[in-house]
Amino acid sequence: MSSRDDILSSIRSRRLTQTPKPATYRAPKTEGDLTESFVEKLSAQYADVRTLNSMADVPDAIADILRGRNMAAQIHVPPDSELASLSLPNVEIRRAPPGQFDAAVTFASFAIAETGTLAYAAGTGNPASWHFRPLLEIAIVRAGAVVAELEDVLAALKGGLPSTLNLVSGPSRTGDIEQTMELGAHGPKELAVLVLKS
Secondary structure (H helix, E strand, O other): OOHHHHHHHHHHHHOOOOOOOOOOOOOOOOOOOOHHOOOOOOOOOOOOEEEEOOOHHHHHHHHHHHOOOOOOOEEOOOOOOOOOOOOOOEEEEEOOOOOOOOOOEEEOOEEEEOEEEEEEEOOOOHHHHHOOOOEEEEEEEEEEHHHHHHHHHHHOOOOOOOOOOOOOOOEEEEEOOOOOEEEEEOOOOEEEEEEOOO
């Protein structure tokens, strides 16, 4: 028997016949106020997060966000969105898709407290492309749509999964170039989120 055979024989004799099955992974449950947890996690990811009492406060918040960034007083809203009836006295509303220097307002289907992530289920009034095109995305989400974790979103969509489910945690970013964080590489450079209490 050669040295090689001795080594292989030794390895085979030590090999386990059956490896133990790993324990089922259980992520720690997000506890406490889900909305507060969501706001805290998303705020830490370069997003401007504001909590509003109701939809009536949205026009002033949008105007303030645009003014604070020295942007034109105009926004893009998907034509079939539930935001189509949004009334902004001093801001022009456009129904065309946003360009790379525009601001767009979208409605997020869900928000995930565990990671501070917005979940957009693509649909007629919520086109997937609107989350990648503008310079600034202003997202609106209801506090009642904040869930603990991604599995809760998937469970809620089980009846009919959308063609696309976009998960957004802050503005677009990459560290590919010289390991330097660059915002706005593959989508909006800025993200503002309006959380509605009611």
